[in-house]
Amino acid sequence: MSESKFYETQWQETGKTFLDSSELVLNMGPQHPSTHGVLRVILKLDGEKVLGTDCVIGYLHRGVEKIAENRTYVQFNPYVDRMDYVAAVSNGLGYCEAVEKLLGVEAPDRANYIRVILTELNRLASHQVWLGTHALDIGALTPLFYCFRDREEILKIFEKYCGARLTTHAFRIGGCQYEIYEGFAKEVLDYCDFVLPKIDEYEELLTTNRIWVERTKGVGVLTGAECIALGATGPVLRGSGVKWDLRKAQPYAAYDKFEFDIPIGKNGDTYDRYLVRIQEMRQSVRILRQAASGIPEGPIIAKVPKVLRPPAGEVYHSIEAPKGELGYFIVSDGSTQPYRVRVRPPSFVNLQALDKMVRGWLVADVVAVIGTLDIVLGEVDR
Amino acid sequence: MSLAPLLRKIFLVDLLKGLKVTLKYQAPKEIVTEQYPLERPAIAERFRGQPRMNVNPETGEPLCIACGLCALACPEKLITVGSERNPETKKKELTAFSYDISRCMFCGLCEEACPSDALELSQDFEMATYSRDELLLNRERLEKGPEPTEYKR
Amino acid sequence: MDALTNYLHSSVTPGEAGDLLWATIYVILVVTAISLAVLSMNWLERKILAHIQIRYGPMRVGPHGLLQPFADAIKLLVKEDIIPEGADKLVFWLAPVAVVMTAFTTFLVVPFGRTHAVTDINIGILFMLGISSLSVLSIIMGGWASNSHYPLMGALRSSAQMVSYEVPMAMAIVCAILMSSLKTGTGTLSMIGIVESQAAQGRWFIFSFFPLGFLAFAIFAIAMIAETNRAPFDLPEAESELVAGFHTEYSGFRWSLFFLAEYAGMLAVSSIAVTMWLGGWLRPFSGTLNGKTWDLAFSFLPALTVFVLAGGCLLGALRMPKHPSFKIQTAGLAGFGLVLGAVGLVLLAPGVRERVQDMYWFAVKVAVFMYLYIWYRGTFPRYRFDQLMKIGWKVLLPLSLAVLILTALVGIRQELATALMGVLR
Numbered sequence: 001m002s003e004s005k006f007y008e009t010q011w012q013e014t015g016k017t018f019l020d021s022s023e024l025v026l027n028m029g030p031q032h033p034s035t036h037g038v039l040r041v042i043l044k045l046d047g048e049k050v051l052g053t054d055c056v057i058g059y060l061h062r063g064v065e066k067i068a069e070n071r072t073y074v075q076f077n078p079y080v081d082r083m084d085y086v087a088a089v090s091n092g093l094g095y096c097e098a099v100e101k102l103l104g105v106e107a108p109d110r111a112n113y114i115r116v117i118l119t120e121l122n123r124l125a126s127h128q129v130w131l132g133t134h135a136l137d138i139g140a141l142t143p144l145f146y147c148f149r150d151r152e153e154i155l156k157i158f159e160k161y162c163g164a165r166l167t168t169h170a171f172r173i174g175g176c177q178y179e180i181y182e183g184f185a186k187e188v189l190d191y192c193d194f195v196l197p198k199i200d201e202y203e204e205l206l207t208t209n210r211i212w213v214e215r216t217k218g219v220g221v222l223t224g225a226e227c228i229a230l231g232a233t234g235p236v237l238r239g240s241g242v243k244w245d246l247r248k249a250q251p252y253a254a255y256d257k258f259e260f261d262i263p264i265g266k267n268g269d270t271y272d273r274y275l276v277r278i279q280e281m282r283q284s285v286r287i288l289r290q291a292a293s294g295i296p297e298g299p300i301i302a303k304v305p306k307v308l309r310p311p312a313g314e315v316y317h318s319i320e321a322p323k324g325e326l327g328y329f330i331v332s333d334g335s336t337q338p339y340r341v342r343v344r345p346p347s348f349v350n351l352q353a354l355d356k357m358v359r360g361w362l363v364a365d366v367v368a369v370i371g372t373l374d375i376v377l378g379e380v381d382r
Numbered sequence: 383m384s385l386a387p388l389l390r391k392i393f394l395v396d397l398l399k400g401l402k403v404t405l406k407y408q409a410p411k412e413i414v415t416e417q418y419p420l421e422r423p424a425i426a427e428r429f430r431g432q433p434r435m436n437v438n439p440e441t442g443e444p445l446c447i448a449c450g451l452c453a454l455a456c457p458e459k460l461i462t463v464g465s466e467r468n469p470e471t472k473k474k475e476l477t478a479f480s481y482d483i484s485r486c487m488f489c490g491l492c493e494e495a496c497p498s499d500a501l502e503l504s505q506d507f508e509m510a511t512y513s514r515d516e517l518l519l520n521r522e523r524l525e526k527g528p529e530p531t532e533y534k535r
Numbered sequence: 536m537d538a539l540t541n542y543l544h545s546s547v548t549p550g551e552a553g554d555l556l557w558a559t560i561y562v563i564l565v566v567t568a569i570s571l572a573v574l575s576m577n578w579l580e581r582k583i584l585a586h587i588q589i590r591y592g593p594m595r596v597g598p599h600g601l602l603q604p605f606a607d608a609i610k611l612l613v614k615e616d617i618i619p620e621g622a623d624k625l626v627f628w629l630a631p632v633a634v635v636m637t638a639f640t641t642f643l644v645v646p647f648g649r650t651h652a653v654t655d656i657n658i659g660i661l662f663m664l665g666i667s668s669l670s671v672l673s674i675i676m677g678g679w680a681s682n683s684h685y686p687l688m689g690a691l692r693s694s695a696q697m698v699s700y701e702v703p704m705a706m707a708i709v710c711a712i713l714m715s716s717l718k719t720g721t722g723t724l725s726m727i728g729i730v731e732s733q734a735a736q737g738r739w740f741i742f743s744f745f746p747l748g749f750l751a752f753a754i755f756a757i758a759m760i761a762e763t764n765r766a767p768f769d770l771p772e773a774e775s776e777l778v779a780g781f782h783t784e785y786s787g788f789r790w791s792l793f794f795l796a797e798y799a800g801m802l803a804v805s806s807i808a809v810t811m812w813l814g815g816w817l818r819p820f821s822g823t824l825n826g827k828t829w830d831l832a833f834s835f836l837p838a839l840t841v842f843v844l845a846g847g848c849l850l851g852a853l854r855m856p857k858h859p860s861f862k863i864q865t866a867g868l869a870g871f872g873l874v875l876g877a878v879g880l881v882l883l884a885p886g887v888r889e890r891v892q893d894m895y896w897f898a899v900k901v902a903v904f905m906y907l908y909i910w911y912r913g914t915f916p917r918y919r920f921d922q923l924m925k926i927g928w929k930v931l932l933p934l935s936l937a938v939l940i941l942t943a944l945v946g947i948r949q950e951l952a953t954a955l956m957g958v959l960r
Contacts, residue, residue: 024684048920135916138916138917139766139767139769139915139916139917140914140915140916140917141584141588141912141913142587142588142913142914144588145588145589145590146589149589205914206916209915209916211767211915211916211917211918212916214918214919214922215916215917215918215919215922362919362920362921364770364919364920365919
């Protein structure tokens, strides 16, 4: 946690008070109802207009990457769930696939289908949390509860499958540990039928609502070129019109077997990102329907030695997590414990766009923009 | 603006749509809250809750063969297995076993590693205690298994 | 003794009759009623908002949370009284007192029935608008006295919002006053006079000159939400914004006074809306469905409403969980239901039936407005401050001016027509 340069402002040196200057330094502190975790944003304001921001992160730093250096590959698997704790299954998927790439094993087809089903359910759950909290920040109190009620069904499926609702530890290196339970495919298909009308309801509450449109249209604009320059990925990139989704560009885990569209936005503002995520939810339901109705038979885990000793080398593997490109860079030195695991968290890279998106706008828009970037501090700080 | 969107804007149609949705959900039958602790949630079988050591139901002997695989598998190194070798059968027998649930992340790796189904994560999630010492479970506590509190008042 | 009971047969309010004793009694009754209404609004808001959000709301403090407002009140009363360092002590003390006094003073002229008001000033509506404008001053006092820039910004925002929405409110009220002059020829600013002119015209003003009356009502309905700082115009006191509003530094009893004043303000503007456009204490269809039998049928409604509430309580008591720790709550709820039933029986008595009619209809209409307030809070997102001001000045003000001018023109259409004929001839 570094102190920001904004604190060296004129009145601390000259003895004037805040009423003398036209600029106000406001601390949207670590404890705040709208910063989605412990994020500290230091705002430089002129009245209500934002002149500049400075993010101070690290309040949730737990040293996950350092922990990885002292655990075996299998033992490190439960830790990755805790980074983006809202969408834990994707984290596990990225890590397992990265280690499989290092080892040179491929998960069997059945495992890949199970992985896709759980990851898409996970995407739905993550987007529901995003929608609820984003709407709450903008003032709509009820979509939060509707989203959490619908997400409850997904968490029940997770609980039945792998034993935990949030920190799922669903996958293992080489495939899946748990065989799908009786009625899994039927429950997933029932959930798809259950959730589509609910997504329509969220849209009815928000999409055409004039207050919502006024609060989000034109706010926090990021052009496609700026996104690419900053490295923003996920719905932030797609909302600005760039058609880039790792599930189509670099397919992994059976995504090449399914038909789905990539929704993109036009203007790169908050409203477009909202529409992109709603469409992504519908596309997830589409993928789920295709996957759940055709799970192939076969083994669920590949042949992997009990003591994993990958050959020395390095690998970078990234997946399309609900928040963006989640990447794992693993350096192995031939022993049972990785030499270095570096996680490329999507929220961390997307958060860098905050300053550009918010300059010149009002304080209320800072809250909306943080919501639209969909950051989870567990991922930003690791 | 063409006529239909203009009329929709004037007559606040979008706001009325939102009001209709929230009106529908005010019926009491839509409430999904579980009134805990009167209504307990239905827990899945694979739920990774409080650990438990299984004993043979007929003989009462522990199923644990003191192999120590669970302690090796644990990422947090919070299991300690104490054993002594039985001079007659030349097999290891379990003496002491401790499990620290204050550091446990309930990942289930120990459960997967156990070859004899001795260590199992049960469906109990109510593990709150009044002091830190009670979170260090020893063998007797683990063999007794989960003891959910009965609420009287 | 005679002097006391003399008033009971009069047909005017105690203030008009000059009866000081009964006026004082009415003042005490009104203050008690407002406080009880605020208390029940607290419970209703939490329950209804919770139901909109598909959850239960308070359920443990008393059966179905009915004792929650009392628990909150006791908690606020015994809380430590914190005054920020550097705060202006006198102004800090004065702000909540002033805001509560202005909120309660507006109720001096609110007519719950022909004789059920403290008094009837012949500039009644002007009095109410003026006193509620004074509350803006006390908000600024509260924000300033806190010696911290968050409350100051919040107070300035809040006062700017309230002042700018008073203009469309006043325009809309002028429309209603214009309509009160139609049949009788003389308009009146007195609250009772406006309701009586609605009775004389046989039509509530919301239906007059359709759609002008409705438009004026709609403008007032939107402006009154902004005036009372409620969703979707509640940016100054929103929790998820940086500035937590002018009452950040107030805790305990002082905060509860601000809270009381906010709800009393909501009740006051709802009362204005009900009196101006919805016929005050008049029952629906008083013009068309009149006659002895209709009057009799409508007079049973208060008792019926109370019986329905009592039935709901008893039903709730039957459906309480059968756990032993709920025995007291079940008994309490059943007792409450029986008390409500007794009240309903009292309301069936012939003498009481007629007297209660006015108050009942007034209360029902104000209750509908309160429900709308809570419903809007649960449904709509919040406007940003500049968008809020834009709506007030650029949308509502021109619209209210247009409605006012059109109402005036339509009101004098006959004179206009004859004047035009005279000019053309």
